[in-house]
Amino acid sequence: MKNLNILSGGAAQGLVTQLEGQFYAEAGRAIHGTYGAVGMMRDKLLAGEPCDLIILTQALIEQLGVSGHVVADSARPLGLVKTGIAVKTGEAAPQVDTAEKLKAALLAAKGIYFPDPVKATAGIHVMNVLKKLGIDGAVADRLRPYPNGATAMREMAASSESALIGCTQVTEIIFAPGVDLVARLPKEFELVTVYTAAICSQSDQPQAAQMLIDLMTDPTSAALRLDGGFE
Secondary structure, rough: OOEEEEEEEEHHHHHHHHHHHHHHHHOOOOOEEEEEHHHHHHHHHHHOOOEEEEEEEEEHHHHEEEEEHHHHHHHHEEEEEEEEEEEOOOOOOOOOOHHHHHHHHHHHHOOEEEEEOOOHHHHHHHHHHHHHHOOOOOOHHHEEEOOOHHHHHHHHOOOOOOOOEEEEEEEEEEEOOEEEEEEOHHHHHEEEEEEEEEEEEOOOOHHHHHHHHHHOOOHHHHHHHOOOOOO
């Protein structure tokens, strides 16, 4: 039996992983997932990488529907995801609930771990936040960008340094061992992203892809989505 090929933004990796066993039991297929910055996942699809189901931001899914790369009427939202601040497990959590406190915490950090500032939704946003705070130049030598948020959090957890800060989508923080979610970004810097799943037009197993979409969006999975950072 063929694997179900998924291209997905890193925000949905934890949810998909938790449903792999149930999906295999019901569909008789394993999941082969590729996760990363949404722009990178879109580029992989456009380059012809095998894909049965894709999970990206709502805006990108809509674009792919117009271009015919996904089945437009198959698109289903998984929920809202916010961007948050993380520290290594066991380290003191900084105050980040106001602009000034967030600015102070970022300036005090020895390293700032975050996703790709060009192709990742959260990475682009982190750079915008630093610019709005007026500290992008001051912290430039401490920026630690990685291809996606999950990798950034893994590398932060593995670092021998202390006093590090991570910033990515909360779904990627929650499922990363060795790091703890401190808080969502303050309201004025909030980034709320709707993640949406859709069947790829090139899929030769659309029924199985639809089964996974149904599992991810079913009311019985609501607790998994909530615990995983979807709102």
